[in-house]
Amino acid sequence: MIATSIKWTRHNLFGKPLDVVLSLLVIPGVLWLAYTITDWAFASAKWDIVVQSLRVLMIGVFPADQAWRAWTASAIIGAILGAGLGCVFCFKPHHGLVLLLVPVLLLIVDGGLENALPATGIIASTILGWALTSYVPLTRKVLPAAAFTGFIVIVAVMAPPGVGLWGGLLLSVLLTLVTSVLSLPIGILLAFGRQSRLSSLRIICTWYIEVMRSVPLILVVYWIWILMPVLEPQWGLADVARGMIGFTIFYSAYVAEYVRSGLQAVPRAQTEAARSLGMSEFDINRSIVLPQALRVVVAPLVGNVLDIFNSAPLVFIIGLTDFLRAGQMILANPQYGDRTFEVLSFLLVTYFVIGSMITYAARKLEDHMATGTR
Amino acid sequence: MTIHETSAVRGMVDHDHLKSRRLRNRIRHEAIQFGVIAIVVALLGMLAYAVKSGLAEKGIRFSFSFLANTAGFDISEGWTLTSGESFLPDFTLFSPDMTVASAFVTGIFNTAKIAILAIILSTVLGTMLGVGRLSTNWVVRNLCFWIVEFVRNTPLLIQLVFWYFAVVLRFPPMASAAHLYGLIVSQQGVYVPALSWVGGVSILSIALATLILVSAVGAIFDPIKGMRRVCVPAAVICFALLFVRGGVELNFPVANKFKASGGTSISPEMAALLLAIVVNSASFIAETVRGAIDALPKSQWEAAASLGLSRRYTVNDIVLPQVFRVVLPSFGNQYISLTKNTALGIAVGYPDLFNIYGTIANQTGHSLEGIIIVMASYLILSWIISTLVYWANRRLNPTGVPR
Numbered sequence: 001m002i003a004t005s006i007k008w009t010r011h012n013l014f015g016k017p018l019d020v021v022l023s024l025l026v027i028p029g030v031l032w033l034a035y036t037i038t039d040w041a042f043a044s045a046k047w048d049i050v051v052q053s054l055r056v057l058m059i060g061v062f063p064a065d066q067a068w069r070a071w072t073a074s075a076i077i078g079a080i081l082g083a084g085l086g087c088v089f090c091f092k093p094h095h096g097l098v099l100l101l102v103p104v105l106l107l108i109v110d111g112g113l114e115n116a117l118p119a120t121g122i123i124a125s126t127i128l129g130w131a132l133t134s135y136v137p138l139t140r141k142v143l144p145a146a147a148f149t150g151f152i153v154i155v156a157v158m159a160p161p162g163v164g165l166w167g168g169l170l171l172s173v174l175l176t177l178v179t180s181v182l183s184l185p186i187g188i189l190l191a192f193g194r195q196s197r198l199s200s201l202r203i204i205c206t207w208y209i210e211v212m213r214s215v216p217l218i219l220v221v222y223w224i225w226i227l228m229p230v231l232e233p234q235w236g237l238a239d240v241a242r243g244m245i246g247f248t249i250f251y252s253a254y255v256a257e258y259v260r261s262g263l264q265a266v267p268r269a270q271t272e273a274a275r276s277l278g279m280s281e282f283d284i285n286r287s288i289v290l291p292q293a294l295r296v297v298v299a300p301l302v303g304n305v306l307d308i309f310n311s312a313p314l315v316f317i318i319g320l321t322d323f324l325r326a327g328q329m330i331l332a333n334p335q336y337g338d339r340t341f342e343v344l345s346f347l348l349v350t351y352f353v354i355g356s357m358i359t360y361a362a363r364k365l366e367d368h369m370a371t372g373t374r
Numbered sequence: 375m376t377i378h379e380t381s382a383v384r385g386m387v388d389h390d391h392l393k394s395r396r397l398r399n400r401i402r403h404e405a406i407q408f409g410v411i412a413i414v415v416a417l418l419g420m421l422a423y424a425v426k427s428g429l430a431e432k433g434i435r436f437s438f439s440f441l442a443n444t445a446g447f448d449i450s451e452g453w454t455l456t457s458g459e460s461f462l463p464d465f466t467l468f469s470p471d472m473t474v475a476s477a478f479v480t481g482i483f484n485t486a487k488i489a490i491l492a493i494i495l496s497t498v499l500g501t502m503l504g505v506g507r508l509s510t511n512w513v514v515r516n517l518c519f520w521i522v523e524f525v526r527n528t529p530l531l532i533q534l535v536f537w538y539f540a541v542v543l544r545f546p547p548m549a550s551a552a553h554l555y556g557l558i559v560s561q562q563g564v565y566v567p568a569l570s571w572v573g574g575v576s577i578l579s580i581a582l583a584t585l586i587l588v589s590a591v592g593a594i595f596d597p598i599k600g601m602r603r604v605c606v607p608a609a610v611i612c613f614a615l616l617f618v619r620g621g622v623e624l625n626f627p628v629a630n631k632f633k634a635s636g637g638t639s640i641s642p643e644m645a646a647l648l649l650a651i652v653v654n655s656a657s658f659i660a661e662t663v664r665g666a667i668d669a670l671p672k673s674q675w676e677a678a679a680s681l682g683l684s685r686r687y688t689v690n691d692i693v694l695p696q697v698f699r700v701v702l703p704s705f706g707n708q709y710i711s712l713t714k715n716t717a718l719g720i721a722v723g724y725p726d727l728f729n730i731y732g733t734i735a736n737q738t739g740h741s742l743e744g745i746i747i748v749m750a751s752y753l754i755l756s757w758i759i760s761t762l763v764y765w766a767n768r769r770l771n772p773t774g775v776p777r
Contacts, residue, residue, distance in 0.1 A: 012512035018686065019511045026513050198403070200410045214710060214756035215749050216717035219728060223745050226735075230428035230742070231421070310529040316721065324532055331539075344536045348528050355527030 040341075047109075049339045050346045053330045054115050057346075060167015060321040061329075069161065070170055071118040073154040077173060078122045079129035080147045085361070086133030087140050088368055096127045151178075163238040167321035169350070171240070172312040175322075179247040180305045186248065187255025192285065194260055205256070212253035218314050221246035225318045243315045251308055258300045262293035299366035306358040310351070323347060425742065440738045441475040447733055449725045451641055452480040452487075474734055481727035482751050488644060488726065489713040489755070492651045496712065497705065499652060500659025505689060507664045518660070525657035531718055533654060538646035538722040545642075548629055556626040556637065564645050565627035568638035579621035585612045643724040647716065655712045662704045666697045699770050706763030710756045727751055 013023045050057070059070040103119040110116060132139050139146075154174070158166060166174070193205035212220065224246035228237050237245075266289050274284040313324040321329065327343045330336060336343075429436055447470055454468045454476040468480040506518035525533070543561060545551070551560035558565040586609050593605035616622055627637030640648070670693060678688040719726035731748045735741035 012510070015510055016685070019509075022509070022511050022514050026511075026517065030513060030517060198407050198410060200407045200414075204410070204414055211749070211753065214714070215752045216714040216728065218717045218720070219745070219748060219752070222732075223749075226741050226745075227425070230432075231424045233428065233431070306527070310527075311531075313529050313531040314718075316531075324529075324535065328535070340540050344532070344540055347532050348536065351528045351532060352524055356523070359523075359527060 045342050046339065047342060049330065049336050049342055051110050051115070053326075054110075056168065056330060057323065057326050058168045059170050060165070060326050062165050062167060063161055066161045067118075069157050071121060073158050073174075074118070074122045074170055075125040076150045076154050076157075077170075077177070078126035080150050082126035082129030083133045083139070083143055083146070086130045087143065088361075088365060089134075091127070091131045091134035095130070099123050099127060163240050166240050168326045169323045171315075171320060172309065172323050175240075175244060175247060175312050175315065176305060176309040178244050179251055179308050180301075182244070182248045183251040183255045184301075186252040188259050188290070190252060190256035191259035191263060194256065195263060209253040209256050212250055213257070217247070217250050217311055218317050220250045221314060222317050224249060239318050239320055243318055243320060247308065247311075251304065254304055254307070255301065258297045258304060259293060261300075262295075262297035263289060265296045266292045295369055298369055299362045302358060302362035302365055306355055306362070309358065310355065323350075429742070434739055436743065437740075438743055440740045440743070441473065441478075443474055443738070444470075445472055445474050445477045445734075445737075446470055447477075447737055449477065449480050449730060449733075450723075451644070452484045452725055454480040454483065474738065477730055477734060478727070478747060478751075481725065481730035482755075484719075484725055484730075485713070485716050485727040485751075486755065488648060488651070488716050488719070488724075489709075492648060492655060492712055492716075493709050495648075495652045496655035496659055496708075500656035501663055501694075503656055503660035504663025504667070505694075507660065508667055508689075510685065522657045522660050525654055526661065530650060530654050530715055531721060534646060534650035534718055534721060537649045538643070541649070542642045542646040551629060553629070556624075558627050558629055558637075560629075561642065563642050564640040565629075565637045566640070567627065568625045569622050570625040571622055576621075578619060579616060582612050582616040582619070582621060585609075586616070641724075643719065643722045646722050647719050647724045647726075650718075651712055651715055654715070655708055658708050658711075659705065662701050662708065663697060666701045667693060669700070670696060702763060702767045702770060706760055706767075709759050709763065713755050713759060714752065 013027075014020045055064065055067060058074075059067060062070050100120075100123060103116045103123055106119050107113070107116040133143065190205050190209060193201050194209060196202050196205070221243060225239070225242045228235075228242050228245070270288055270292065271284055274288045279288070313322050315322050316325050324347060327347050331340060331343055426436060449468045452468055453465055454472065455465060468476060503518050503522060506514050507522065509515045509518070545559055545561045548558075548560045548562050551558050556567040589605040589609040589612065593602050593609060596602050596605060625637055627639070628635055674692055674696070675688060678692045683692065716726050717728040720729040720732060723729070727748055731744050735744050738744075
């Protein structure tokens with residue numbers, strides 16, 4: 001045992017002169033950093049601020065007595081995401097146990113039921129959705145319809161206190177979901193438009209995609225935000241809706257580029273074979289080219305969802321209270337002025353956990369899609 | 375060609391029939407073409423009309439004349455171009471009595487400044503991280519992996535806020551700032567030594583400066599490799615001569631009570647933005663580099679090993695030169711998205727193009743005209759970058775050379 005570990009150390013840490021130097025430089029540094037962070041996290045950091053303001057971080061300035069609406073919406077989102085997950089990964093009991101750790105941890109840290117109860121509900125509905133699509137394949141067929149109904153229910157449940165009050169992590173997730181769903185069909189149309197035989201359509205789509213890809217997202221969101229009231233003053237669209245439109249307009253161009261790369265990956269012979277069977281151009285694109293193209297780009301599109309989620313904090317520019325703004329709001333309280341590290345590291349770690357899960361899902365999907373093709 | 379055309383009766387093709395069908399198809403094609411253009415023009419026209427009437431209701435007139443007005447607000451840092459007395463425009467610090475157009479130029483200057491610095495630094499750091507992920511050293515390999523994973527999976531904006539509020543603003547104040555060979559790191563900003571021109575207008579100094587410029591340009595652009603090799607030492611020698619003759623001198627910053635004088639200062643906002651963007655882009659670049667190294671045929675490593683090359687020589691002379699040929703286009707995309715990310719400077723108050731546009735829109739009310747200018751500026755910046763990368767790519771991959 002000791003001999004193996006010495007061999008491993010010699011092989012992996014002190015193999016060559018350069019490795020020895022690197023190890024001697026890096027290992028003490030890493031150990032010191034790890035010690036500092038652990039010492040700070042467990043000894044000197046005051047995490048009570050995060051626990052106390054967890055509701056604000058999660059749902060923003062949504063009124064406290066109406067919080068059940070936000071929790072219901074979160075549970076529905078959890079169920080939809082879980083059900084989507086179940087179509088690809090089969091649910092195993094240990095997954096459920098790991099997920100249930102979250103409310104248990106909250107209960108231990110917080111000591112009250114105020115936060116633990118909603119968390120239990122959200123996690124339970126996620127597990128339910130996941131298990132349902134894993135074990136009852138028939139439910140996968142009705143998932144799109146169910147998800148659509150779910151979205152309408154979410155809006156209906158969340159709307160009464162005022163759309164302007166949406167916020168926190170819930171807003172970031174909602175924005176990501178709506179943008180990813182809406183930008184897909186527009187992106188597909190743009191991708192086909194860019195490959196069209198009509199030169200006018202091709203030029204217009206190319207211009208749209210190129211312009212959107214070379215200006216910053218923050219500019220597009222801000223622009224849509226100020227342009228909407230000028231165009232249609234009588235609509236009185238809420239800031240949230242204008243933000244979602246801006247995100248969709250911007251990310252459609254990115255989706256279009258991903259889809260186009262997928263369209264180019266479909267062998268020409270497929271189109272020619274379909275044409276020789278006498279199918280119309282529309283039928284060829286819809287039932288031969290697109291399914292094969294989408295199969296290739298599913299993993300990059302999931303990566304794109306991560307991009308959208310990571311740029312969600314940009315909505316601060318139009319005055320929405322997303323996850324980051326909620327954190328900054330808490331820090332603006334002079335009482336908590338010295339807790340910058342605690343709040344910011346909580347934000348970063350939460351984002352990292354969710355982002356890593358999306359990345360992991362994208363990688364798994366890539367493997368899943370790669371097996372059994374052609 | 376459709377089924378009907380290929381299966382003409384007994385191989386006989388009715389030419390007149392075919393001709394008329396082709397004509398019909400062409401007319402239909404043109405008609406659709408025309409229809410698409412008409413629809414788009416109509417949509418744009420409706421949009422323009424709606425915007426114009428919407429603005430008219432609020433009493434705002436769509437015009438670019440506000441660009442010539444006096445700005446009336448100050449910008450914390452940045453240079454601009456103004457029409458000086460001479461034929462050439464003056465390059466001076468921005469002041470509130472200049473025009474709005476000058477303010478836009480200051481914004482473009484600040485955006486370009488941070489973009490250029492970040493492109494250089496993130497390429498170096500990213501390559502190091504990417505190579506580090508393939509190190510034989512277990513600790514280095516895993517450290518690089520986790521840095522890249524963490525940065526890639528968290529939003530840039532939160533990273534920026536973290537760098538600004540939790541790192542840069544926690545630097546020691548000027549009185550107890552760290553000094554390191556002329557480098558001063560403090561809350562009030564980071565100060566680095568700068569080269570300053572003290573040669574006046576003496577002929578020798580100007581001649582040496584011109585020579586440095588010419589040889590620097592030659593070192594990059596000269597098509598003959600031998601000439602490029604000669605140009606580099608020439609530039610260095612000229613620079614050393616200039617330095618010895620007293621044409622330029624290193625200007626060290628000196629810390630006073632609240633500020634430092636001399637040297638070049640980097641404001642806290644710029645330092646935070648630069649840190650955030652460099653670390654973020656470096657992680658994406660590292661991922662690209664690692665992917666390209668992984669995609670390199672294994673036989674390259676084996677061939678190098680069978681020639682008895684050490685790992686360092688293998689990486690430096692065999693792997694990286696081939697990798698840089700492949701990754702340049704992805705680097706270009708990363709440079710463009712880096713330039714776009716500088717717009718986040720508004721979150722920490724760095725006066726980049728978007729931030730200054732916000733101020734101008736607030737002050738003058740001409741937000742829509744401003745948007746057009748800002749969009750065009752970003753488009754032009756992106757085009758410049760992609761043209762440069764395309765040119766560099768052509769240079770590295772001459773046509774006809776197999777990969």
